[in-house]
Amino acid sequence: MTTPIPLFDPMVPAFARISRVDRELPDVFTWHLAAPSGAGFSFAPGQFNMLYAFGAGEVPISISGDPNRPEELVHTIRAVGAVTRAMQGLRKGDTIGVRGPFGSAWPLAEARDQDLLFVAGGLGVAPLRPAILHALAARSLYRRVIVLAGFRSPADFIFRKELERWRSRFDVTVEVTVDRADTSFRGTVAVVPALIAEVELDPAATVALLxxxxxxxxxxxRELERRGVPHERIHVSMERSMKCGVGFCGHCQYGPTFVCKDGPVYRFDRIERLFYVREI
Amino acid sequence: MVHPRPDINASVLLLRDGLASLLQHLRDDGYLVVGPTVRDGAIVHDQLRGIEDLPVGVGDEQAPGRYRLRRRADQALFGYAVGPQSHKREFFPPSIRLFQLRRGAGGPVLTPEPPIDRKLALIGVRSCELQAIAVQDRVFVGGHHVDADYASRRRGVFVVAVNCGEPSGTCFCASMGTGPRASGGFDLALTELLSGGPHRFVVEVGSAAGADLLARVEHAPASEADHAAASAVTAAATANMGRHMDTRDIKSLFYANQEHPRWAQVAERCLGCTNCTLVCPTCFCSTTVDTTDLAGATATRERRWDSCFTLDHSYVHGGSVRPSLRARYRQWLTHKLASWIDQYGTSGCVGCGRCITWCPVGIDITEEAAALRADVPVA
Amino acid sequence: MDDLARLLAAHPFLDGLGRAHHAVLVGCTKNVRFQPGQFLLREGEEARTFYLLRAGRASLEVHVPGRGAVRVETVGAGDVLGLSWTRLDGADPSLPPRVHLDARALDPVVALALDGACLYRKMEADHELGYVLMKRLLALTYHRLERVRLQRLDVYKASP
Incomplete structure (x- = not known):
């Protein structure tokens, strides 16, 4: 029996050097990595890499960098487990194993000439950032561009300066909200869906990325349903346990799909059957 | 000595000595000859020195949660059903090293694992096992990405299949359409004949390599009577299946019953021990394990079998996605019998019955599937 | 008068109501403005007013001794404010209805202020109007409850 001979082994990482570390929050940091291959590292917004810290282990992290700048690989990471905490201890000049990019992408081509609505919650702004950067760089391809972002409190903003910069543009709507705040905060206190309820958009011509x-x-x-945005125009990015990133390890199964290759970005109507099943 | 080279798809007759000689030729050709043998009260797979290492005159009894060897009245070499081990460990071993790393001046230096360079011959492979190998091929080498280790282990394997004449009490390959007769994926396929003449084997030739090997072994044409006897062996096996799985619309049956009360009932019995996933010839879940030496100068990454019955399997920061055994059992069986079809175009179950035999509490997947069906109104 | 009717009709809360109903409500309505920092509603005072916000944002706050004012939610143009006049909170009907939260202007706020007692009378007198408004109030309460639930889940908190 013959089997195809692989051109490369998807389980073996390439190595990239950390060129800059940005502290976003006490437990969230952004790495800028020099692309592992000289040719640059091209990816589609929404995709992720498996990042490996020497001896500590490997984790799936979505790419949060600018798709138009393939020379630099950017990842925003929250230190929540053993591996990501080890990663938080790394500095400029340290090396990181990279496998990828893996997974599906935000449907940016499909969203052309449509209202493009980004809905981000907490660290969820990181996987959307490449798509937002693309939309801002290619602004004329879309009608309205709307960014709605929710965070826990005013102390938990991620990409705050960038959100402020985007907000200052005349051709983008950026609304930011927090779940809780004291009275020193002058901004909006509400959950993200409340922003969806009020934002100006054309529901039948909107592509929503969540x-x-x-x-x-x-x-x-639910809020998008109320606004009349059809399910096939809603896209969500799912998260599950992952060990391989290429569909071998079985961990990320979500119904009949594998989040690592069929996701992480799914068109909502295609997973609606799974979305409300508990513990699936 | 040169014997006539049989045609592919032809069948010839081989005596016991002929089979012994066939194994010897494989060994002489540098093959690692692996097949069934008795160890620790079970039939396992190991290297064979000759046919005397096969389970001569040994049979087995299997039932939910029960496995025993028994002495047979004859000298059959393949007079038993499948044991706890499948051939998956040959291609998807319980543990492999993925790579080693050393800290170097310019960053980590990676030593990849060399591709596996061996000539492997598998002896006595049942049809359910062949189907299971085909299922795992789809997982590891049939998609966009190719598992390099699996591909290198899988390459150039010589397969001597055995058409099954001895299904156990937990077997149901006939209802899964995966046996008992091997339909392909072999170089040679034997049917063992124990009566109506000397102890002999009808050998079907499945490949040029199989034909070449037979040309070096003394064999005779198979008579009409031998052919009929061989057909009778698998026909009897079909009739003697201990279990039956109704596969009609099985995908929609499972998808429509994700909240069926049966899941909670089976979860009360299930121990979450992972036995079923370990003995299953198609289960492919794995995890990675990272270690360093004490000085932190070298690091190793291994891949090990994992099971969807563990809490860790679905762990994302903060907790497990499937904390209840109900959800974990549902995940396993739904995947095996339903979502596998969406993923790979085939069922993940080959009807080998191991998960039933080796379940410490005797959970029977044919019974679980039937229970879901029992409550479904007829359309 | 025409102006107020037009403003009422333009507010999302009353959108789609019949012209006649808008006309009825005009009698209970006046146009109001608040400077940033001014209170639209104050916890404990008698609940007299139902606000339909037209511009600017207001913050709903609870005063917690020792912590000061805690911001529960911000509302803005298109939202409504002040439901205590409906007397749906189960308080003693012989007592005047009370406001349960502070509402303070964050920006210059422009709103339509409907007199709660007046509105209540009109809804009692015209049950069809009452029914339509009650359905909207219930939907509004439901949405706000849904948001509070999500807020309470504290979904962005880093897991231990």
Whole structure:
């Protein structure tokens, strides 16, 4: 029996050097990596890499960099487990194993000439950032561009300066909200779905890209339904355990799909059957 | 000595000595000859020195949660059903090293694992096993990405299949359409004949390599009577299946019943021990394990079998996606019998019955599937 | 008068209501403005007013001794404010209805202020109007409840 001979082994990482570390929050940091191959590292917004820290282990992290700057690989990481905490201890000049890019992408081509609505919750702004940067760079391809982002509190903003910069543009709507705040905060206190309820858009010509905790996306979908945005125009980014990134390890199964290759970005109507099944 | 080279798809007759000689030729050709043998009260797969290492005159009894060897009245070489081990460990071993790393001046230096360079011959492979190998081929080498380790282990394997004459009490390959007769994927396929003449084997030639090997072994044409006897062996096996799986619309049956009360009932019995996933010839889940030496100068990454019955399997920061055994059992069986079809175009179950035999509490997947069906109104 | 009717009709809360109903409501309505920092509603005071916000944002706050004012939610143009006049909170009907939250202008706020007692009378007198408004109030309450639930889940909190 013959089997195809692989051209490369998807389980073996390439190595990239950390060229800059940005502290976003006490437990969230952004790495800028010099692309592992001289030719640059091209990816589609929404995709992820498996990042490996020497001896500590490997984790799937979505790419948060600018798709138009393939010379630099950017990842925003929250230190929540053993591996990501080890990663937080790394500095400029340290090396990181990279496998990828893997997974599906935000449907940016499909969204051309449509209202493009980004709905981000917490760290969910990171996987959306490449798509937002693309939309801003190719602004004329879209009608309205709307960014709605929710964070826990005013102390938990991620990409704050960038959000402020985007907001200052005349051709983009950026609304930011927090779940809780004291009275020193002058901005909006509400959950993200409340922003969806009020934003100006053309529901039948909107493509909505959602990323954040699953519960937040459930509430956001409900609000989009109320606005009349059809399910096939809603896209969500799912998260599951992953060990390989290429469909071998079985961990990321979500119904009949593998989040690592069929996702992480799914068209909502295609997973609606799974979305409300508990513990699936 | 040169014997006539049989045609592909032809069948010839081989005596016991002929089979012994066939194994010897494989060994002489540098093959690692692996097949069934008795160890620790079970039939396992190991290297064979000759046919005397096969389970001569040994049979087995299998039932939910029960496995025993028994002495047979004859000298059959393949007079038993499948044991706890499938051939998956040959291609998807329980543990492999993925790579080693050393800290170097210019960054980590990676030593990839060399591709596996061996000539492997598998002896006595049942049809369910061949189907299971085909299922795993789709997983590891049939998609966009190719698992390099699997591909290198899988390459150039010589397969001597055995058409099954001895299904166990937990077997149901006939209802899965995966046996008992091997339909392909072999170089040679034997049917063992124990009566109506000397102890002999009808050998079907499945490949040029199989034909070449037979040309070096003394064999005779198979008579009409031998052919009929061989057909009778698998026909009897079909009739003697211990279990039956109704596969009609099985995908929609499972998809429509994700909240069926049966899941909670089976979860009360299931221990979450992972036995079923370990003995299953198609289960392919794995995890990675990273270690360093004490000085932190070298690091190793391994891949090990994992099971969807563990809490860790679905762990994302903060907790497991499937904390209940109900959800984990549902995941396993739904994947095996339903979502596998969406993923790979085939069922993940080959009807080998191992998960039933080796379940410590005797959970029977044919019974679980039937229970879901029992409550479905007829359309 | 015409102006107020037009403003009422333009507010999302009353959108789609019949012209006649808008006309009825005009009698209870006046146009109001608040400077940033001014209170639209104050916890404990008698609930007299139902606000339909037209511009600017207001913050709903609870005063917690020792912590000061805690911001629960911000509302803006298109939202409504002040439901205590409906007397749906189960309070003693012989007592005047009370406001349960502070509402403070964050920006210059422009709103339509509907007199709660007046509105209540009109809804009692015309049950069809009452039914239509009650359905909208219930939907509004439901949406706000849904948001509070999500807020309470604290979904962005880093897991331990």
């Amino acid at each position: 990323c954040g905790p699953e519960v937040m996306m459930r509430f956001a979908v």
